[in-house]
Amino acid sequence: MMGAAMAHDAPLAPQTLAEDRLYNFAAGPAMLPAEVLEASARALVDYRGMGIGVAELSHRGPEFDAILDEAIERCKSLCGIPGNPDYDVLFLQGGATQLFTTIPMNFLQGSADYLETGEWAKKAIEAARPYGTANVVGSSAVTGYDRVPDGWTATPDASYLYVCTNETINGTRIGHLPHHPTLVADVSSEFMARPIDARQFALIFGGAQKNLGPAGVVVAIVRRDLYARIPKDVPPIFSFAAHAKAKSCLNTPPTFAIYMLLETFRWIERQGGLASVEARNERKATLIYDVLDEQSDFYRATVHDRPENRSRMNVTFHLPTQELTGRFLAEAEARGMVGLQGYRTVGGVRASIYNAMPEAGCALLAEHMRDFAEING
Ligand SMILES: Cc1ncc(COP(=O)(O)O)c(C=O)c1O
Numbered sequence: 001m002m003g004a005a006m007a008h009d010a011p012l013a014p015q016t017l018a019e020d021r022l023y024n025f026a027a028g029p030a031m032l033p034a035e036v037l038e039a040s041a042r043a044l045v046d047y048r049g050m051g052i053g054v055a056e057l058s059h060r061g062p063e064f065d066a067i068l069d070e071a072i073e074r075c076k077s078l079c080g081i082p083g084n085p086d087y088d089v090l091f092l093q094g095g096a097t098q099l100f101t102t103i104p105m106n107f108l109q110g111s112a113d114y115l116e117t118g119e120w121a122k123k124a125i126e127a128a129r130p131y132g133t134a135n136v137v138g139s140s141a142v143t144g145y146d147r148v149p150d151g152w153t154a155t156p157d158a159s160y161l162y163v164c165t166n167e168t169i170n171g172t173r174i175g176h177l178p179h180h181p182t183l184v185a186d187v188s189s190e191f192m193a194r195p196i197d198a199r200q201f202a203l204i205f206g207g208a209q210k211n212l213g214p215a216g217v218v219v220a221i222v223r224r225d226l227y228a229r230i231p232k233d234v235p236p237i238f239s240f241a242a243h244a245k246a247k248s249c250l251n252t253p254p255t256f257a258i259y260m261l262l263e264t265f266r267w268i269e270r271q272g273g274l275a276s277v278e279a280r281n282e283r284k285a286t287l288i289y290d291v292l293d294e295q296s297d298f299y300r301a302t303v304h305d306r307p308e309n310r311s312r313m314n315v316t317f318h319l320p321t322q323e324l325t326g327r328f329l330a331e332a333e334a335r336g337m338v339g340l341q342g343y344r345t346v347g348g349v350r351a352s353i354y355n356a357m358p359e360a361g362c363a364l365l366a367e368h369m370r371d372f373a374e375i376n377g
Contacts, residue, residue: 023361026339027168027314027352028189028210035270036213036263036356043259055256059249067259068247074265078274079204079221080197087198088244090220091258096188096207099218100127102238103162103184103203106230108132113158117174118145118167119345120186128162137161145170146302148309154180159229160202166190168210169343171302171316171350172309182226190313191219192268193355194278202226203240210313211354213260217253268355277355284353284362285312291369292317298377299369302348318348325349328372335368337361 024031040054047054047063057064072089073082081087092099100123104112108131116122116139128134138152145167154161160182166173168189177183182202191206198204202223209215220240227241236242236250243250248258271277289310292301302316303309319325325348332340342348353362 023337023357023364024339025337025351025353025357025361025365027343027350028207029215030210030339030352030354031356032213032260033264033267033356036260036267039263040256040260043263044256054259057255059252059255064255067255067262068249071258071262071265072247074262074269075219075221076198078192078196078265078268080195081199081221084199086224088222088224088240090222090240090243091248091253091261092205092218092220092243093216093254094218095215096186096205096218097123097127099186099205099220100124102240103160103205104128104131104134105234105238106240107182107184107203107226108159109229111135111155111158113137113155113161115139115149115152115161115163115174115178116141117148117164117172118170119343120167120169120188121162121164124162124164124186132159140172144302145172146304147306148172148174154178160184162186164188166193166311166313168311168314168352169316169346169350171311171314173311173313175308189352189354190311192264192274192277193281193313195274208257208261210352211356212264214257217257217261219261271355280359281312281353281355284357284359285310285315287359287362287366288315288351288353288369291366291373295369295373295377298373313352313354315351315353316342316346316348318342322347324376327376328368331372332365332368335364337365337368340365 043054045053075089076082111133113135114125116136125134135155138149140147140149161180162184163174164186166189184203185201187204188206189210191211193211198221205218205220208217222240230239230241268277292299300318319328329340340349340351342350351365
């Protein structure tokens with residue numbers, strides 16, 4: 001097999017993997033498209049008939065450089081900025097959590113505005129404090145992060161406005177993004193789940209491990225004019241400009257994770273792009289929210305008063321008791337659905353239904369919810 005020419009661009013074989021797989025509702029690392037896994041598995045063993053696998057290629061060699069170029073260009077194209085020289089696509093390490101720190105380290109001068117939509121925005125606010133003033137311009141903490149705060153205004157001289165567009169733990173989503181000249185967004189849990197126009201943002205970032213690939217790589221799209229703001233004493237390894245200059249190869253990048261991103265970008269394009277991915281995600285989320293609304297005496301949706309603020313990626317809800325929650329999860333598992341337990345600090349149930357989750361998985365979950373409520377309600 002090694003060294004044999006493999007048809008890397010040929011249509012993929014029938015999805016044997018897909019047939020045997022469970023519906024994995026985990027929040028991240030999360031379910032990935034079977035086609036992406038199969039193509040990546042083949043490349044892991046033998047990349048394009050080279051006799052070595054993609055994870056064994058030098059990050060300084062021409063093959064990996066071509067992977068990087070294609071990943072950057074496909075990412076730009078999916079995010080509405082094909083060929084746009086004003087933005088860099090960076091593949092970084094240290095998780096989205098590292099960017100909670102490196103964003104203020106690079107770009108906060110004096111103060112920055114933060115919208116506190118949930119646990120992830122809160123962590124970013126705490127990480128910013130050593131670098132200046134983090135103005136919390138709006139917060140839904142008092143109502144348990146059950147909504148996107150409204151009625152807030154940006155501070156005129158703040159360095160940037162920071163938002164988390166989809167709160168993975170609390171299950172909220174900012175439907176209509178605010179306009180701001182320096183908008184910074186954590187899009188980790190909805191990256192490429194709906195159309196994005198990167199030109200609305202100064203910086204977008206997200207950990208790959210939800211919608212885009214395996215853990216270990218963060219995708220950041222950065223508007224180049226921001227680099228002028230970076231203080232001179234920021235060490236290169238934490239500097240967005242240094243990573244951009246080195247085309248994400250300042251040190252050894254997570255090459256295989258980047259390859260999987262590329263396979264996912266190709267897969268998204270084969271799905272018809274972000275508009276069709278979004279339409280499918282809307283249908284999937286509706287299947288589950290419909291049951292929550294029909295059975296609201298039994299299930300309590302975290303985001304109940306403001307349906308327009310509901311995440312289409314992470315549907316969070318509670319059952320009347322912990323005992324019922326435990327049984328709901330166990331019976332779901334027996335029906336082939338795993339990873340449904342809520343985040344460790346909030347409990348309950350969380351269905352993460354990223355791009356790779358088929359509609360049939362959401363339909364099965366909706367059926368399970370109806371059946372369970374009928375018997376136990
Ligand atoms: C919205 C959001 N931001 C940031 C993070 C942190 O990502 P990481 O674990 O890659 O640092 C997560 C993790 O789940 C997340 O959901």
